[in-house]
Structure formats: C-alpha cells, structure tokens
Amino acid sequence: MNRLVTGLLCVLMASCSPQKKETMSSSDTITNQLQVYSLENKNGLKMTVTNLGGRIISLWVPDKKGELADVVLGYDSVKQYINGNPFFGAMIGRFGNRIAKGKFKLDDKEYTLAINNGANALHGGPGGFHNVYWKAQRDSVAPNMITLSYVSSDGEEGYPGELTTTVVYSLNDNNELGIEYTATTNKSTVVNLTHHSFFNLAGEGNGDILNHELIINADAYLPVDEGLIPTGELKKVSATAFDFLNAHTIGERIDGKEVQLQIGVGYDHNWVLNKKPGEYEVAAIVKEPVSGRIMEVWTTEPGLQFYSGNFLDGKDVGKGNKPYPFRSAFCLEAQHFPDSPNHSNFPTTRLNPGETYRQKTVYAFSVVGE
Numbered sequence: 001m002n003r004l005v006t007g008l009l010c011v012l013m014a015s016c017s018p019q020k021k022e023t024m025s026s027s028d029t030i031t032n033q034l035q036v037y038s039l040e041n042k043n044g045l046k047m048t049v050t051n052l053g054g055r056i057i058s059l060w061v062p063d064k065k066g067e068l069a070d071v072v073l074g075y076d077s078v079k080q081y082i083n084g085n086p087f088f089g090a091m092i093g094r095f096g097n098r099i100a101k102g103k104f105k106l107d108d109k110e111y112t113l114a115i116n117n118g119a120n121a122l123h124g125g126p127g128g129f130h131n132v133y134w135k136a137q138r139d140s141v142a143p144n145m146i147t148l149s150y151v152s153s154d155g156e157e158g159y160p161g162e163l164t165t166t167v168v169y170s171l172n173d174n175n176e177l178g179i180e181y182t183a184t185t186n187k188s189t190v191v192n193l194t195h196h197s198f199f200n201l202a203g204e205g206n207g208d209i210l211n212h213e214l215i216i217n218a219d220a221y222l223p224v225d226e227g228l229i230p231t232g233e234l235k236k237v238s239a240t241a242f243d244f245l246n247a248h249t250i251g252e253r254i255d256g257k258e259v260q261l262q263i264g265v266g267y268d269h270n271w272v273l274n275k276k277p278g279e280y281e282v283a284a285i286v287k288e289p290v291s292g293r294i295m296e297v298w299t300t301e302p303g304l305q306f307y308s309g310n311f312l313d314g315k316d317v318g319k320g321n322k323p324y325p326f327r328s329a330f331c332l333e334a335q336h337f338p339d340s341p342n343h344s345n346f347p348t349t350r351l352n353p354g355e356t357y358r359q360k361t362v363y364a365f366s367v368v369g370e
Helices: 003-015 078-083 259-264
Strands: 036-040 046-050 056-062 068-070 090-092 103-106 109-112 135-138 145-152 163-171 176-185 194-196 213-216 218-221 268-273 281-287 293-299 303-307 331-335 357-367
Touching: 036 145, 036 163, 046 163, 194 331, 213 303, 259 268, 268 281, 281 303, 281 331, 293 331
Parallel strands: none
Antiparallel strands: 036 046, 046 056, 056 068, 090 194, 103 109, 135 145, 145 163, 163 176, 176 357, 213 281, 218 268, 268 303, 281 293, 293 357, 303 331
C-alpha cells in the first residue's frame, strides 16, 4: 500500500466518524465512507482515486528514462484534503468556474447560489461536487475503470433540479487517462462539469512550471474583469501573450504588462477552442523538457481553462511535507465557458428533463521521441 493510501487510512481510523457502510466490490476499500482505488496499466503508469470529491490523489507517469514520478499535487492525509486547497485533483460541479455574483436567470426565474469567491460563485460553491462523497464502483471485468455517481438534490448550493451525475475514470494501455461524464435532471438547470488536477510534469513539488512548453488549439480567449468574470468578448489571441497556437513556455510572457495578465496574476482564463461543441479534438499539448514528459488534452468541450498556479503561495504543504509555492503547478480544465448562464452569446450550459449531458476528456501521456 503506497504512502498516500497509508496516510489516508491512518487519519481515517483516527478521526473520521463512521458512516453508513456501502457495499464495495473492490479490495481497495479503506473505511465505511471513504474508498481509495488504484489503477495501473501494463506500462507502469498508475493512479489512485478517492470517492471524496472524486479526486485523483496520485498519478505516476514515466519519463523518457522510464522513471516514474507523481505529476499531480495533493496531500498525504484526509485532514489535509479537508482543510487545504479544496480543488486538488477534484471533480467540479455543478458548475465549473465562476458565475457572476452567484446569480443567473432560467425561464425568467432568478436563482441565487452560494458565494465562495469574493462576490462570485466558484466551482459549484463550498458544498460543490469536490466536497461530497461519491458512490464508487469498480467493474470486475474492467479493473482499470472506476465509476462514480452522485445525486445532487434540488436546490443544493442554490441550483434547480435534482441532478444525477455519473463520472467514469479509466486508464488504458495507451497511457490515456479518460474521464467521461453524464448527467440528467428532473428540472431545467445549468451544468458545467470539469476536472481540476494541478499538474507538474517534472513531478509534484519539483520546482515551478514556467519551463513547460504549451500549445493551446484556440484562436480566441475570454478576457475577464477584476473578479475574473468574462466580459463577454471573444478576443483574438493574435499578437498577445495568450497566443499558444505555437509552443511557448508558460513563463515566457507570463509577467508581461498586458492588463489581462495583471488581472489574473498570470494566466487564469478560458480559451475558445478551435472546434465545434461536441466534437472530440485535441485542445492542448504540454511538454516538460527535462523529463521529456508530454501531456495532451483531448475533449468534447468548447472551452479550456488554463490556470498557471498563481494563487499557490507555499502555505499548502503537500505530499512528503513539500510546500507548493507560487506557480508550482498548472491546470487545464476542459469545460463550457465561465458565467455562461449570463451570456447569451456563449455555448449554452442549460440541461432540460429528458436530455443527457455528456462530456469526454482525455489526458494522454507520452515522452519525447515516441
């Protein structure tokens, strides 16, 4: 049992109150409420997932020498996950990213959401999908697949409708981490699901990510106001620091004088992908030159939020007692656009009864020269 799983077990046995026991088929079950699952492919790439927030808590990826490193930020204990950064590795819903002032209208009715980011709602609110226990199941026929499900009650965090969500994590022998989402509702609502791992392809806790080389397949991005809410403009990336159509290191232009960089303290923006919504295409490619690790992001979503770890400040002490300082990780979150319910020109996030929300996002890993 690895260090993280052992740490989770120790803390749970010491401090977590018992809950109703769920019947689990996996031998990885840790305690009555919280489970940790391990997946590994034939190439040695391995990951662990917990039903606490649907979090990926470790992801071990080989470098160009075949040596493994954990490339996602996280903690060694449950207490740290509860008290630390709320989004490390987490499943995000009901609505990923921000909604201005926590308000939106649907069929002429205004809904008020939980506020947890200045004046705005962020990532589904404080009681969002990142902070709930999902029902988890491992298929004995497909051991490298974990199915998570959660029923969000009507009115939870202010959102209308009872929303039933299923997320399937899979790990195949092509070194692809797949995430497939479905959701249904009994009342018209808004849905924008995403995944929030913090990546450092040199290995978590191993310096900053400024030398990572990034490509984003997008001709436009969404400028934001001081609260990081989109203004509604779809701005061309040409001749700006937001042009990643060709590879640039993350640090090359991050401290420039462009107003949008100043507002975000770096990159914390949504890119408008060069694809139609629903089409499965490559969204981004990241390469870490020293390790040779490459990560591709493929998705059916119309947008990609690129966050360069600007609000990490070293106060979060992660795995192995390592602090996570400024810009020591990045996020690439496939999603619909932030604040979409308040912008009629954005792709809709509305979900009606009888419809099924679907999303597929894949993080594909390789090394230089493959």
